[in-house]
Amino acid sequence: xxxxxxxxxxxxxxxxxxxxxxxxxxxxxxxxxxxxxxxxxxxxxxxxxxxxxxxxxxxxxxxxxxxxxxxxxxxxxxxxxxxxxxxxxxxxxxxxxxxxxxxxxxxxxxxxxxxxxxxxxxxxxxxxxxxxxxxxxxxxxxxxxxxxxxxxxxxxxxxxxxxxxxxxxxxxxxxxxxxxxxxxxxxxxxxxxxxxxxxxxxxxxxxxxxxxxxxxxxxxxxxxxxxxxxxxxxxxxxxxxxxxxxxxxxxxxxxxxxxxxxxxxxxxxxxxxxxxxxxxxxxxxxxxxxxxxxxxxx
Amino acid sequence: xxxxxxxxxxxxxxxxxxxxxxxxxxxxxxxxxxxxxxxxxxxxxxxxxxxxxxxxxxxxxxxxxxxxxxxxxxxxxxxxxxxxxxxxxxxxxxxxxxxxxxxxxxxxxxxxxxxxxxxxxxxxxxxxxxxxxxxxxxxxxxxxxxxxxxxxxxxxxxxxxxxxxxxxxxxxxxxxxxxxxxxxxxxxxxxxxxxxxxxxxxxxxxxxxxxxxxxxxxxxxxxxxxxxxxxxxxxxxxxxxxxxxxxxxxxxxxxxxxxxxxxxxxxxxxxxxxxxxxxxxxxxxxxxxxxxxxxxxx
Numbered sequence: 001x002x003x004x005x006x007x008x009x010x011x012x013x014x015x016x017x018x019x020x021x022x023x024x025x026x027x028x029x030x031x032x033x034x035x036x037x038x039x040x041x042x043x044x045x046x047x048x049x050x051x052x053x054x055x056x057x058x059x060x061x062x063x064x065x066x067x068x069x070x071x072x073x074x075x076x077x078x079x080x081x082x083x084x085x086x087x088x089x090x091x092x093x094x095x096x097x098x099x100x101x102x103x104x105x106x107x108x109x110x111x112x113x114x115x116x117x118x119x120x121x122x123x124x125x126x127x128x129x130x131x132x133x134x135x136x137x138x139x140x141x142x143x144x145x146x147x148x149x150x151x152x153x154x155x156x157x158x159x160x161x162x163x164x165x166x167x168x169x170x171x172x173x174x175x176x177x178x179x180x181x182x183x184x185x186x187x188x189x190x191x192x193x194x195x196x197x198x199x200x201x202x203x204x205x206x207x208x209x210x211x212x213x214x215x216x217x218x219x220x221x222x223x224x225x226x227x228x229x230x231x232x233x234x235x236x237x238x239x240x241x242x243x244x245x246x247x248x249x250x251x252x253x254x255x256x257x258x259x260x261x262x263x264x265x266x267x268x269x270x271x272x273x274x275x276x277x278x279x280x281x282x283x284x285x286x287x288x289x290x291x292x293x294x295x296x297x298x
Numbered sequence: 299x300x301x302x303x304x305x306x307x308x309x310x311x312x313x314x315x316x317x318x319x320x321x322x323x324x325x326x327x328x329x330x331x332x333x334x335x336x337x338x339x340x341x342x343x344x345x346x347x348x349x350x351x352x353x354x355x356x357x358x359x360x361x362x363x364x365x366x367x368x369x370x371x372x373x374x375x376x377x378x379x380x381x382x383x384x385x386x387x388x389x390x391x392x393x394x395x396x397x398x399x400x401x402x403x404x405x406x407x408x409x410x411x412x413x414x415x416x417x418x419x420x421x422x423x424x425x426x427x428x429x430x431x432x433x434x435x436x437x438x439x440x441x442x443x444x445x446x447x448x449x450x451x452x453x454x455x456x457x458x459x460x461x462x463x464x465x466x467x468x469x470x471x472x473x474x475x476x477x478x479x480x481x482x483x484x485x486x487x488x489x490x491x492x493x494x495x496x497x498x499x500x501x502x503x504x505x506x507x508x509x510x511x512x513x514x515x516x517x518x519x520x521x522x523x524x525x526x527x528x529x530x531x532x533x534x535x536x537x538x539x540x541x542x543x544x545x546x547x548x549x550x551x552x553x554x555x556x557x558x559x560x561x562x563x564x565x566x567x568x569x570x571x572x573x574x575x576x577x578x579x580x581x582x583x584x585x586x587x588x589x590x591x592x593x594x595x596x
Contacts (some may be wrong), residue, residue: 023450027450028455029450029462031458031462032450032454083410086406088405088406089409107386108461111381111384111386111387112381112457114413115412115454116448116450116454118416119454122420122445123446126438126442126445136435136437136438137427139438140424140427143420143423143424147418147421150413151417151418152325152327156330157330159410160410161326
């Protein structure tokens with residue numbers, strides 16, 4: 001199976017699950033649920049949940065049991081996109097080629113849809129205990145991992161520092177710190193969620209966490225590269241935005257070649273962490289995901 | 299002990315705990331943590347956490363083990379106040395006699411501080427398992443109760459419907475539905491959290507939940523009354539605001555006497571639910587809390 005096919009297969013699995021657990025658009029309050037579904041089903045690659053499922057499988061866990069926790073990760077990711085796009089934040093009118101949530105549903109509904117997608121994951125994970133999908137201790141573990149990736153060592157802290165950086169001169173270390181918080185923390189959490197569901201021993205859990213952290217940073221470096229060399233139509237957003245907004249990026253600090261070398265080094269680091277995992281078909285998929293991230297064009 | 303003294307004692311206990319678990323103002327990102335502490339320590343009565351602790355005690359649980367989950371309830375309550383005050387929501391510049399969070403820290407920090415206070419509670423509750431304060435099954439139970447009180451059957455849904463009601467003619471049933479979601483759901487959750495920590499049998503859990511739901515509605519009816527007959531200085535917010543904004547309230551539907559009768563009936567309903575609980579000193583405190591809510595002047 002090619003990596004594109006693997007991503008598509010896992011993405012369809014996550015989408016089917018999300019569709020089954022998100023309230024229908026007709027359920028009250030209908031505008032809230034419409035906004036939630038509009039943004040969740042805007043066509044993401046489902047990279048984070050796919051990573052969680054692959055890590056769970058590679059560490060010997062039941063990949064099916066990981067689907068709800070993986071879907072929870074995706075909801076949190078979508079929530080952060082909604083709040084980041086708000087006028088008081090990055091003020092983005094377009095997301096994935098269509099109007100962002102607040103443009104389509106108004107600002108108050110967007111704030112509340114983001115809040116909903118930030119909290120519902122915790123209900124979803126807790127419910128898996130009742131359903132017999134996860135033992136209580138694993139649900140607690142997953143809850144802690146998810147909440148940490150959001151708060152002071154995660155996406156909220158990253159957004160605060162990113163907004164502050166707009167009005168300050170920052171160096172490459174500070175840029176990397178922001179990206180670790182804004183992007184790598186949730187990708188790292190994806191691996192930790194997979195490892196938690198697999199109830200993997202500490203050293204394997206740590207190896208996959210470190211690998212995912214490098215992969216998360218690699219993901220962001222490639223994002224910066226694509227903003228310069230990518231194709232507007234394929235990406236669903238205008239390229240060159242970073243330069244127009246004089247944003248600090250890996251490219252502005254290190255140039256195209258330097259940024260490309262950094263991405264390759266981070267991918268190598270991720271692969272080297274993976275080399276400590278037991279060989280399996282899932283491990284092959286994980287390696288494919290690393291190659292996919294570093295070579296992606298959208 | 300008088301009820302004021304009891305509330306003060308439990309409030310101080312919650313405050314000390316919150317102070318110990320919230321990141322210090324100097325921890326990065328400092329403006330985020332300053333905004334969180336500014337709003338958490340703006341002087342609330344800590345009614346919800348106190349109710350959770352009292353229910354836990356009355357159902358034979360260890361009240362000390364309930365403090366973290368009770369503090370989690372308060373963080374969620376404060377988060378909802380921050381987001382409700384935003385310009386795109388109720389646009390309130392003043393909260394508890396001082397500038398609201400977005401007036402003091404800017405809109406983006408307020409959105410993110412609200413997000414932080416919405417998610418950190420789940421980390422806090424999960425951490426109690428590691429610390430040996432709560433069994434994993436209880437932490438999962440508390441997590442589910444908290445998340446449900448926030449999402450489609452709780453404060454987010456209530457805020458969506460409240461905003462919609464501003465531009466529509468609604469009747470008293472619709473008003474009560476909004477109040478059940480916006481106010482009663484989290485007060486009901488407080489009782490359920492206390493009962494979960496106490497690991498109480500289903501029928502006692504249900505009785506305290508129903509009692510708290512009536513108490514939560516009573517709380518809101520009295521709120522509407524105080525907006526008409528209360529003292530601006532004592533309340534820390536201007537009275538008469540509902541009438542100026544032509545808001546639908548219990549008073550506008552039923553008049554002062556009708557609203558007062560509704561508050562008394564709800565308090566009686568709460569007391570009747572409590573009468574099925576085993577007698578104890580904590581039960582006396584719970585009864586005192588009901589009387590406090592229905593007679594409160596601030």
